[in-house]
Amino acid sequence: MKDSAIQVDGARLANELEELAAISDAEPPAVTRVLYTDADLRARAFLKKRCAAAGLAVREDALGNLFARWMGSTPQAPAIGTGSHTDAIPHSGRYDGTVGVLGGLEALRALRASGFQPRRSLELLMFTSEEPTRFGLGCVGSRALSGATDAKSLAELRDPEGQRLDDVRKAAGFGGDLAQVRLAPDYYAAFVELHIEQGPLLERESVPIGVVTAIAAPAALRVELEGAGGHAGGVLMPDRKDALCAAAEVVLAVEAAARATHGPDTVATTGVCKVHPGAINSIPNKVVLEIDIRDVALAPRDIALKAVKEAVAAVAAKRGIQARVTELNADPPATMAPAVVSAALKACKKRGYEARQMPSRAYHDSLYMARLFPTGMIFIPCRGGVSHRPDEFSSTDAIRMGVEVLAETLAELANT
Ligand code: HGY
Numbered sequence: 382m383k384d385s386a387i388q389v390d391g392a393r394l395a396n397e398l399e400e401l402a403a404i405s406d407a408e409p410p411a412v413t414r415v416l417y418t419d420a421d422l423r424a425r426a427f428l429k430k431r432c433a434a435a436g437l438a439v440r441e442d443a444l445g446n447l448f449a450r451w452m453g454s455t456p457q458a459p460a461i462g463t464g465s466h467t468d469a470i471p472h473s474g475r476y477d478g479t480v481g482v483l484g485g486l487e488a489l490r491a492l493r494a495s496g497f498q499p500r501r502s503l504e505l506l507m508f509t510s511e512e513p514t515r516f517g518l519g520c521v522g523s524r525a526l527s528g529a530t531d532a533k534s535l536a537e538l539r540d541p542e543g544q545r546l547d548d549v550r551k552a553a554g555f556g557g558d559l560a561q562v563r564l565a566p567d568y569y570a571a572f573v574e575l576h577i578e579q580g581p582l583l584e585r586e587s588v589p590i591g592v593v594t595a596i597a598a599p600a601a602l603r604v605e606l607e608g609a610g611g612h613a614g615g616v617l618m619p620d621r622k623d624a625l626c627a628a629a630e631v632v633l634a635v636e637a638a639a640r641a642t643h644g645p646d647t648v649a650t651t652g653v654c655k656v657h658p659g660a661i662n663s664i665p666n667k668v669v670l671e672i673d674i675r676d677v678a679l680a681p682r683d684i685a686l687k688a689v690k691e692a693v694a695a696v697a698a699k700r701g702i703q704a705r706v707t708e709l710n711a712d713p714p715a716t717m718a719p720a721v722v723s724a725a726l727k728a729c730k731k732r733g734y735e736a737r738q739m740p741s742r743a744y745h746d747s748l749y750m751a752r753l754f755p756t757g758m759i760f761i762p763c764r765g766g767v768s769h770r771p772d773e774f775s776s777t778d779a780i781r782m783g784v785e786v787l788a789e790t791l792a793e794l795a796n797t
C-alpha cells in the first residue's frame with residue numbers, strides 16, 4: 382500500500398460491524414433486521430449516534446432514509462453521496478449493506494482526520510428497506526429518492542399482515558411528507574456505494590477490489606395458485622385439483638426458463654412458497670409463490686420472465702387450477718457512470734491495489750440512484766462468494782482496503 386494521509390481505522394470499523402450485527406431478531410451468527418421493526422429502529426439509532434459523534438449533520442426523510450452530511454466549502458454545490466442499507470433478510474449475514482454504511486462513515490471519518498477539505502459536501506446515506514422482505518419490493522428508499530417509483534404508491538404497499546407501509550412508517554416515527562422524499566436531479570454530483578461482491582470472482586482471482594460497470598436487471602413475480610383442497614383420504618387422485626402439485630411444476634418451469642436462455646447471467650429463483658392450509662391430511666387448496674428473475678442484460682431477462690408467465694398459464698389450464706400472476710417489479714439494468722468508474726480505478730492505483738471491472742448480479746440501491754445521478758460501486762471479496770446466509774464473511778483487511786479506496790474516490794469526486 383502506497384503512503385497516504387488517509388488512514389482507515391479497520392479495528393474500530395470491525396467493532397462497529399460486530400455491534401450492529403448484534404442488533405438483530407435472529408440468533409447469532411445469523412442476522413435478521415426487517416424494515417420498521419424494533420431491531421431496524423435500534424440499528425438506525427446506533428448509526429445516528431455514531432454519525433453525530435463524527436460531527437455530521439443528521440436528518441431523516443418521510444420514509445426513514447437517513448442522511449449524514451459533512452458540509453463542504455461550497456455548500457450550495459451538488460454533494461457527493463455514499464452509503465448503502467442496514468436492513469437484512471431473515472437469517473442472513475452481517476456484511477451485506479452494513480459494509481457500505483459503516484464503511485462509508487469510516488471513509489468520512491478518515492478523510493476528516495487526514496485534514497482533507499472537501500469543496501463539495503460529502504454525505505452518508507442509509508437507505509430505508511433495500512431488501513424486499515416486508516413489503517415485497519426491494520429498494521423502497523432509493524426508488525422514492527430517485528423517483529423510480531412514486532413515494533405515494535410505495536406508501537400503499539401492504540405487508541403479510543395487511544398493514545400499509547404508510548401506517549407502519551408513521552407508527553415507527555416517520556411522519557414527514559412523502560412528496561418531499563424525491564431528490565432534485567442536482568442534489569448529488571455523484572453517488573458511490575461500497576458493498577461485498579455477493580459472488581465468488583474477486584476471491585477466486587485474488588483481486589482485492591471490484592469496480593462495478595453495470596447492475597443486473599431485477600424482476601419479481603407473485604403467483605397465486607388456487608385448487609379445490611379437500612380431505613387427504615376422501616378425495617381420490619383423479620378428482621383432485623392439488624395447488625401444490627401445480628406449484629411444483631411452476632417451480633421447475635422457473636428453473637428451466639433461466640437455463641433456456643443459454644445466457645450465462647440469466648438466473649431465476651422461487652424463494653417463497655406458502656402452502657394453505659398447511660395440514661398433512663388436507664390437500665393444498667392455495668399456494669403463493671414469489672419468484673425472482675434477473676440478468677445483466679434486459680432481453681434474456683424478459684425472455685425468461687415471459688416463459689414463466691406462459692408456464693403458469695399452461696399448468697393452470699392443464700390442472701384446472703385458478704392462477705393469478707402479479708408482476709411486483711421488472712426494472713431495467715443500470716450502467717455505472719464512466720467518471721465514477723475512473724475515479725475508483727484511479728483510487729485503486731493510488732493505493733497500489735489491483736482492481737477488476739465487473740457487473741453486479743445482485744441489485745443494490747445504486748441501481749435506482751443511477752436513474753438520477755452519476756453512480757458507481759466498489760466491491761470487496763466475500764468468503765466463497767457467500768451472501769444472504771449467516772456464514773457470510775469479509776475480512777477486516779478486505780473491508781479496510783475497500784474503505785480506503787472509497788475514501789480516495791470520494792476525495793477525488795469532492796474536489797472536481
Ligand atoms: O437481492 C439482491 O440482489 C439484494 O441483495 N437485495
Ligand code: MN
Nearest residue numbers: 470477512769
Ligand atoms: Mn441483500
Ligand code: MN
Nearest residue numbers: 477478511745
Ligand atoms: Mn445489499
